[in-house]
Amino acid sequence: MYSTRRTKRRGASALAATATALALALAGCGADSDTAPPDGDPSADRSLTIAVQSGPNSLDPAQLIDGQQTFVWSGVLDTLLARDPETGELIPNAAERWEYNEDGTLLTLTLRDGMTFSDGTPVDADAVVASMERTRETPGPVQSKYSQVTDVTAVDPSTVEVHFDSFDPTFLSNIALGAGAIGHPDTLDDERTATDPVGSGPFELDVANTVPDNTYVLKKREDYWNADAIPVSTFTVRVMPDPTAQLNALQAGEIDAGTVQQRMLGQLDESAFTLSQIEANVVFVLEILDRAGETWPALGDVRVRQALNYAIDREAFVEGLLGGLGSPTVQIFNPQGEVYDPALEELYEYDPERGRELVEEAGYVGESFEIPSTFLSTAFEPTISQAFSDVGLNLEWVSVPPQQVQSAHMSGDYGLSFQVAGFNSDPSDAFSHFVPGGFSNPQNHSDPTLDELFGVINTTVDYEDAIPTYREVNAYAVEQAFEVPIAFGGTTWAARDGITYSTVGGLPPTIRAFGFE
């Protein structure tokens, strides 16, 4: 969740900041190992060109950003773990096995044998330790994922020990993302590491044909340990922030696959393209930042928060603004995950009358709020404002320039914030939404019930055992209306006939999601 939301929005995307465009840009997609080519390796001369809305900021392991940027960096850098595209579960990747000690303060990773960097150096424990230590110490978007890590050591060439201050329930899912990328230990601090690192991943960057921020050409490494799972020999990623440009390129045959906005689907000749839909990649959510009501007492009143949940016509939101690709929800957890509870969806049926009653009961009729207006929110602002006035509240959108969006969200100047949040993993999503200091809870709201539940989670090392507690967190948060989730948003991939894209929603997008018929 943290990952995708941080996706760098290019200026151009402000040009096209719409619901679907965002859903696309923010979408996380996973690998599908089933599409490994049959015998005879037809990938030998197969190439694939796709379009994404934003290119990778940097290929430096300490500066990686998830979301669509993953296509490129995950081609060049291998991660320690991966996610099962069918279930979203963690699966081995560079690390064959992992194991926690009893209180979760020591994680032992066992690396696969025989892995090499593109220059032939082995990918071993030293490389992993060097990468992790460096990321932990380098200011950047990945650093915060190492906040609980105290030390990383190599026990032997294939064993790495990660020491924690205290158990971090989100760490495993993080090392299936940028935090688990393995860089070349000798060149990590060289200048090239940002643009042309010596890679551990399945591809090498074809620097001569790559135009940073515009076109990335990746050539398959035959010596990659899992080369058989890579279906193409050349993988080209073109950056096209403008969705219309993507559609044009797709129709002109200049790219093989790209995401298409729901409203533009009608333009595609369906006989010539294969469409793959991911139902839920992101959640559109009106976040209540001042849940304690310290600055805006109304927001501290559960009745007002619930009223807001009643105020929004989620069905109409999906149909009208998302073009029908998505589904209404009152929860922020991935519907394909284990924490999501369909039964909760019955709460907060659209009922502005009820909402108004609650606001009246709480005595906050006519109360006004300010909320940052950003490239994320523009297309939804009228609808949300309308919902506020329907229950007797006022909402004023304050224009915030893109470079101040992050600051505005964290500043404490606003009680509300509209976000289009990608999924990460259930634990990460739980932490970022409800734990004090999490991205969605920057004003450090705490609640005895939540404290207690997270107390349990923080001491339950086995995830399976913790799931019921996560569900309690979810149920309690929905009941308390700590946030106003609106809808899940999906993504449609269109590809030249014969190319498919399949994954469950919310996984990091990589080349392995593509299948060839």
Add this chain to the structure above:
Amino acid sequence: MTLYILRRLAAGVMLALVILLIVFLLISSSFDDTARTMLGQGATPESTAALVEARGWDRPVIVQYVEWIWHAVQGDLGQSAFTSLPVRSAVVDRLAVTLSLIVPALLITAILSVLLGVWAASHGGVIDRFAQGISLVGHIFPALLLAIGLVVLFGVELGWLPATGYVRFGDDTLGWLRSITIPVIVLVIPGVANMSAQVRGRMIDELNRDYVRTLRTRGISSRSIVYKHALRNAGSPALTVMSLEFIQMFGAALIIENVFALPGFGSYAFNASLQGDIPVILGISVFGVALVTVVHLVTDILNGWLNPKARVH
């Protein structure tokens, strides 16, 4: 002449220094925002402060200014805060793309505008109204709609020209030509609408001047009067308009670059500004000033060639 150019360049350097200082002062309040954006959702006050310190953004602005200039003098414009790409080479690459759109577009605009403007001014009547009509349509008709129309027709339906992307001139000259064709057309149309009206106006002014009558009384042909005498005199103000058009085209190119997915200067500047990528913004400011200085210098030199009064000795 050399001295004159040197003096002008020196003035350009002064201008760059002043503008840089202004930019430095203006963005000095946004260092924290940039750091927070760089850190993303995991940003905390501590990590933000640490990053600001690591980048040296906590030092006095004037120190950073001087230091930046010191590095710039040595050819180092720093690296993007976000992508770590060297600013200088990135700007040069991006500028090459945009210039390869704008320069052909400007030349074509100039040629068409002169033809149309001179034609209208020296023929009058139906031809003049036709030219004014073209200019009016070019003003009203949205270039963006034209861009999409051309892409769909030639890129998607007919497949004659690429719908997106940029081919470097050095890689494949024909491919380059194909990749810039539609963008250039889209830039040319509003350009001609504006410029041809200007040329027409200048030409009419010139054709009504006393010296034109006097030249006619000496039996000099209409052709010589229009194309040699009036056009040359109209050329100098038209050139000034063109230099401003050139600078304005950077703004127009920004939109074109997005629609055609071209890695140009405009979108680079726009993105850097959206992200608050401070080193890139500084680099762009310097290149922007350099560009403008050179354009004005070239304009003045050309003006001197056209207009003896403006000539430097």
Add this chain to the structure above:
Amino acid sequence: MSTSDDPTTQTVRTHSTEHVITAGADASQRTPTWKKVIRDPQAAITIGLLAAIFLIGALTPLIAPHGPNDADLSMVNAPVGTSGYLLGGDESGRDIFSRLLHSINTAAISALIGTTVALIVGVTGGLVGGYFNRATQSITEWTFALLMTLPGVLLLIILMPVTGGDYRATMFVFGFLLAPGIYRIVRNLVLGVKNELYVDAARVSGLGNVRILGRHVLSIVRGPIIIAAAFMAGSAIAVQSGLAFLGVGSTEIPSFGAMISSGFRNLYVAPAQFLWPSLLLGVITASLVLLGNALRDTLEGSKPKAKKVGAGQRVVADVERDGPTDPDALLVIRDLGIAYPGVDGAPNEVVRGVNLSLAPGDVLGLVGESGSGKTQTAFSTLGVLPSEAVITGGSIRFDGRELLGLDDTSMAALRGSAIAYIPQEPMSNLDPSFRVGSQLVEGLRAATSMPRKDAKARVIALLDRCGIVDPQRTFDAYPHEISGGMAQRVLIAGAVASRPKLLIADEPTTALDVTVQAEILDLLRDLQHELGMAVLLVTHNFGVVADICDRIAVMKEGEIVENGAAEEIFGAPRHEYTRMLLGSILDEDAVRTDPPAAVKGVAS
């Protein structure tokens, strides 16, 4: 963004003396400015259109069926004509018609802020820079040069953190970027009038600087500024829309740019959404540009229209080709009438029934005040009347050949070789972009098809003959490098180079210093004797005529009032007008009474 005229490129028309002062034009001098503007169809239509649009904008709260941000999810992309949604709904279910109306106000406010800031900054800077001493001037000059070099849109984008993307703040900054255009206009005008007599006079009479600026200068710069304001308003609206299109600023603010951007995203679903705001924006900006052009025409004196170069003079009457000829006369003008279209469209005769006759080698003085039609008579003989002029009747015979009705090619063959011309203002009658010599050589070769080398030799010899001290140097000089007296000698050399039979000299000495006048007249007389040319000397000054003319014709209000030998007229003037002109030789002393050229266009 590139569609707007740039105000920095407006030049102030300061050139040439107008010879045509018609009764109609006199009337229009008294017409209030606003009436003149309203009478111009282009101005009237664009003003009407803009007024209608902005009035509708102002009435938006009353007419708009919905608020600009009222969203109804059931109306997302509603088609045109949906009940209550005249132009349909947009991607968020907002009423496009209502948003369009509200966008008009955003555009109006943008134009207002941008233009006001530009005017305040530019006018202040221009007054200061133009009026005060050099030091002040170079500071303002540098500042505005700096402002002008900034690439506008890029700068506004870079300044987003400062402006916060608010369109009003952005337009405030943009106003500064527009200011150099105004600055230049004001400064140039101020410099132009600074040393004019009446400012000097004001200074002498003890008016303070501020009052001088206020009283005289501001009244003069008003016209050009109004024109520039129209262009700047167009620029401001276009730039605001461009930025909104790019997503700078809040989409809560309804604006054409935001609507175009939204329509663009929906282009494949509902193309009309893109069309409405684009069209309205196009109409507004184009109207402003056209209005600016129309204002320039009406306020800065009638802007000449495009016309066919070399179309020849228009003759509406049948010309009697085979009429009686006078074998002794070189030039015979009979019953000549010339008319110009008046303000109300009806022809306005400026020359009526003029009869003149000139024998070979004779010198005829055509005398009259400004506007008497003498210059028109001269031009019609040369075939260079302005295209608006119409010859309403009569005949001009030169060397037995009827000139009226000849096409321009045939006239061009006569001009230069058989009939030559010396203009009044020496400086404005040389092409500033070409060397003096090359202009003369080109004319000589056009008239005689002489080889270039011979032509050059003859021109240099003539320059020498015309009293130029270093002919080669003058030959190689540009017009701005020589003095007015020298320029007049050059023009005389150019006129006589091809040994014409008839020389038409239009006030050849009027623009010159008194000392130079005499020399030029001497030169003319000598050349006339040497070459045996006939000379038609057009002048308002009897002093000049007395020196040189054999015969004199006196013209008043388009008619010849007296005609006879020089001695007769001087000795016994019959017409009262002639006596009046003769009487004024003493006190007038050859200084024209026209207002300064720079002022004339805008003061009316």
